[in-house]
Amino acid sequence: MGLTIDLYKKLPKESFELFIRNLSVREYLREIWRLYELNRTLDYLKEFDGIFEELFRFFFRPFELVIFNERVIRNIIPIQELFAGRDVVSAYTAFLESIISHMRVTFQLFTESMFLQKLPVEKFLEEWEEFSRKFETTGELLLQDYPFALPENAKNYLLDCFVHWKEFVESYEIYKKLIRDAYGRAVDRLLNLANSTGFQSFENFRDSFQECLAKEFDPLLKSEEYLETQGRLIKTLFDHIYCFRRFLELLIENNPASPFATVSQIDEAYKRILDLRRKVSELEKRIEKLEGERCSKK
Amino acid sequence: MFEKIMEVNVKPWTCDFEVVHEDWVFRLLHFKGERRHKVPLLFVYAFINRPYVLDLHEEVSVVRKLINEGIDVWMIDWGYPKRADKFLRIEDYINYIDFCVDLIRNECKVDSITVHGYCLGSTLSVIYSALYPEKVRNLVIQTPPLNFDTENALALWAKHIDPQRLSRAVGNVSGEMLNISFLLIDPIRLVLGKYQGLIDNIEDPKFLKEFFSMDFWIFDSPAVAGSVFEEFIDRWYHKNEIMIGTYTVGGKVVDLSKITMPVLALYADKDHITPPSAVLPFLEKIPSKDKKALSVDKGHIGLTVSKSSHAKLWNEAIKWIVDRSD
Numbered sequence: 001m002g003l004t005i006d007l008y009k010k011l012p013k014e015s016f017e018l019f020i021r022n023l024s025v026r027e028y029l030r031e032i033w034r035l036y037e038l039n040r041t042l043d044y045l046k047e048f049d050g051i052f053e054e055l056f057r058f059f060f061r062p063f064e065l066v067i068f069n070e071r072v073i074r075n076i077i078p079i080q081e082l083f084a085g086r087d088v089v090s091a092y093t094a095f096l097e098s099i100i101s102h103m104r105v106t107f108q109l110f111t112e113s114m115f116l117q118k119l120p121v122e123k124f125l126e127e128w129e130e131f132s133r134k135f136e137t138t139g140e141l142l143l144q145d146y147p148f149a150l151p152e153n154a155k156n157y158l159l160d161c162f163v164h165w166k167e168f169v170e171s172y173e174i175y176k177k178l179i180r181d182a183y184g185r186a187v188d189r190l191l192n193l194a195n196s197t198g199f200q201s202f203e204n205f206r207d208s209f210q211e212c213l214a215k216e217f218d219p220l221l222k223s224e225e226y227l228e229t230q231g232r233l234i235k236t237l238f239d240h241i242y243c244f245r246r247f248l249e250l251l252i253e254n255n256p257a258s259p260f261a262t263v264s265q266i267d268e269a270y271k272r273i274l275d276l277r278r279k280v281s282e283l284e285k286r287i288e289k290l291e292g293e294r295c296s297k298k
Numbered sequence: 299m300f301e302k303i304m305e306v307n308v309k310p311w312t313c314d315f316e317v318v319h320e321d322w323v324f325r326l327l328h329f330k331g332e333r334r335h336k337v338p339l340l341f342v343y344a345f346i347n348r349p350y351v352l353d354l355h356e357e358v359s360v361v362r363k364l365i366n367e368g369i370d371v372w373m374i375d376w377g378y379p380k381r382a383d384k385f386l387r388i389e390d391y392i393n394y395i396d397f398c399v400d401l402i403r404n405e406c407k408v409d410s411i412t413v414h415g416y417c418l419g420s421t422l423s424v425i426y427s428a429l430y431p432e433k434v435r436n437l438v439i440q441t442p443p444l445n446f447d448t449e450n451a452l453a454l455w456a457k458h459i460d461p462q463r464l465s466r467a468v469g470n471v472s473g474e475m476l477n478i479s480f481l482l483i484d485p486i487r488l489v490l491g492k493y494q495g496l497i498d499n500i501e502d503p504k505f506l507k508e509f510f511s512m513d514f515w516i517f518d519s520p521a522v523a524g525s526v527f528e529e530f531i532d533r534w535y536h537k538n539e540i541m542i543g544t545y546t547v548g549g550k551v552v553d554l555s556k557i558t559m560p561v562l563a564l565y566a567d568k569d570h571i572t573p574p575s576a577v578l579p580f581l582e583k584i585p586s587k588d589k590k591a592l593s594v595d596k597g598h599i600g601l602t603v604s605k606s607s608h609a610k611l612w613n614e615a616i617k618w619i620v621d622r623s624d
Contacts, residue, residue: 003300010304012517014477015510019303022493055489059482206494213486221451221483231458242467263381267469271385281393 014058021054028054029209033202042194048187056179063172066237070165073244077146077158151254157247164240171233178226186216299500306506308514310350313361315373319401323377323386326398329361334368335623337435338406341373342395342426344418345526346476348518349375351602352416355511358603363612367620369412372402374419378520384469386523388422388530389548395426399433410435410559412619417441417572417598421534424580425547428556436622437557438615440564441598443572444580446538450573451483453535461531465524473519480516484570512603541579554580560588562618564611566601567593590618 008016028047036042118126150158189212199205220226249262319326341361343349352373353361364371374395379386395413402411413434415423420442427434446453464471481488499505539545545552561584565577574593581589594611596604601611 003304007300007303011510012514014481014517015513018489018493019496022490022497023299025490026494026497055485058489059478059485062478210486210491210494213490217486222449222454227454227458230455234459235463238463238467242463245467263469266381267384270382273382274385278390 017058021058024054025051029206030202033205036194036199036205040198042191044187044191052180052183056183059179060176063168063175063233063237066240067169067172069240069244073161073165076248151250154247154250154254157243157250161240161243161247164236164243168233168236168240171229171236175229175233178220178229182216182220183213186213189215302500302503302506303510305503306510308507308510310348310515310518311353312356312359313353313365313371318372319398321394321397323379323383324394325375325377326401327373327375329365329371329373331365331371332368333370333406335370335620336406337408337410337412337623338370338372338402339364339412339414339438339619339623340395340398340402341371342413342415342419342423343374343376344416345376345379345391345422345522346418346519348515348520349373349416351515351599354515354603355508358605358608360602360612363608363616364619367616369616369619369623370406372398374398376520379470379523379526380521381469384465384524387525388425391422391526392426392429392547395422396430396433399426399430403433408435409433412436412438412623414438414619415440415442416602418443418530420444421530421540424554424557425540425545425552427559428552428554429547429550431556431559434559436560436562436619438562438564438619439577441566441569441572441577441601442563442580443534443576445541445576445578446535447541448573448575450570450576452571453576455479455483456531456535459531461528465528468524470521470524471527472521473517476519476522477517480571512599516599541583554584557584558586560622561586561590562615563589563591564601564615565591565593566596566598568596569598569601571598592618 004020011019028050032042032045032047035045147155186209190209193199193208193212194205199208245263249264252258252260252262253265314330315327316330317325318328341349341352343352353359356362361371361373376391399411399413403409410433413423413427413436415421415438417440420439421444423437423439424442424444427437446456468475496506496509499509533539533545537544540552540554543551543554561581563577563581565572565574567574569576578591581591592611592614594601594604594607596607601607
């Protein structure tokens, strides 16, 4: 393994990521400093965008993963096919079925004439294939009736899941803009400093950059606008996750052939076990107390 | 550069201990040492992060300092709650403290012991002391969140979230989520300043050892059980019930007027998690006649692990404890 991979393995994931991102930040800062030293003035440089990405990717990533969740949902539930491609699917289904049927018969004719003697394994597989055909469906029915086939409540969780996802994405855009704007103001502060008092050394420049950032971010993180945005972001994020999970759970729970217990069902069992344990513990204490009283009477 | 970090060897705990009791997720630890004072001490750690910060490395081990002074040291480790522990309640934590205190009283043949809380463990310790004052000889609270009506970012954030929405979606609040939140509270210092400092000192093995001892600890974050998260965000942060006097555990009111035992509060002036305003109103409110506050010009964790804290604050704090342990 390479040294970077060894380090990735050794360190806590957060330490590793923050360390290597700060190495990139250091390179950007060095480049900005080099350009500043040429004529002791500073303009907005693309390196500042690079620093922003390195500093905040760590925080943005979890949210963006959930935004990406939309694609996962689309894979699980064929929404587009349901609402836009339903007629196309119906039209092609009959056509495809006739081709499949034609190909099957043709293939059967050829294989039977070429291989007259069949091995037991082949015979079994053929029978199995014939047998399993009893369970074939065209898929058309399910696609057309999907919204009606959803169990009670599952439909509402699915719809709520979409609504919360949309609200979440909107909140995230506002949230990211708040952070980006604060960063922009901090860079403006730094540029003003660079073009007025200037910096004595690279260390002085780097520390000043950090101070400029802190002056913008300290009040931002306590501002009413930030608190409201972050509150809304978290609310919609977790509502989206909850509704999506409940939707999937209800599909499983309402399928009598499903062999899986859902998280909610297991949670219920955990809750009952813990409640029972508390009762046992309470009883033990009472027995201990009674035994103590009996001993003291003797 | 990477080779230097690869050479760092970080091991938590420097003092030997025995696991005296295990209760599904909770554990009671007993440190080995010569007991020269009558009253034992029980550390009640927070249910966020891990307790070995009190014994991080030889130079800044609070546990070692106490053992060296002849104090018999015990510690509760709240463990790593799993999905199965989602329905734990604060009441379960208080009951386990009571179980441990009784066990220690029996083992050491004393009526009462010193209870030393750390961060949210201080909150638990205060609740316990108010419910069972007869079993607490001395109460030490270290960086304690008790008054939750404060203006620091963490308190403001907590007031703007609905904990029930989180726990119903994800069960427990995971360590990773907590790590991100704690970094985002002060991203410029904790994400930029701290790691730029690491790059500056990459050739210094001593710096690296101390840095990574801390970093391994910081990111070794257990999940917080869902119901516990709901309760402490709603009843402590949103409603400030402990200070107001409406907080109940198992139907019993947590009455701060019962805090009459000697109380030592340790707080940090630059603490962005539990600022001085989270503890000073509590000290004013309790009726204890023997109460003292010691502070240090550090942050939340610096109070525990900085050498300057150990050179001054911890010497005074341990003297205070020793003076009340016979």
